[in-house]
Amino acid sequence: MKRIFLLIAMLGTLFTINAQSLQGVLKGVEAGNAAVIAQNIADNVILTLSDKSDTYNKKEAEAQLKDFFAKNKVSSFETKHKGASPNGSFAVGTLKTAKGNYRVNIFMKNDAKGEMIKELRFVLLE
Structure with missing residues (x-):
């Protein structure tokens, strides 16, 4: 019983983090x-900005x-929309700018440094 309670407490802490x-x-x-944003970027991240997508290190991103x-x-x-699992979390949103609206997708994954952005997309909506 103690193990189950401990597991539930650990998962709750993980979801909060x-x-x-x-x-x-x-x-x-x-x-x-x-x-x-960069505070939570992994050492390497897939970054999509409009029609350009590439893998960047943290400083380049x-x-x-x-x-x-x-x-x-x-x-x-x-x-x-946003959600979480024991392995990470994600969010989807709409960014409105002076030059247009963008669909934003954020994918985060847990690693040794904590939860870090593995993929970030800004796609222009038409």
């Missing part, structure tokens, strides 16, 4: 703040995001 990491990333997207947000001033961000 995941939610906090994801929430920080969502706030970074809403603010158009690449530095806040932050630079790409800074450039994206400089060219696309954020007016609002709305989270449409």
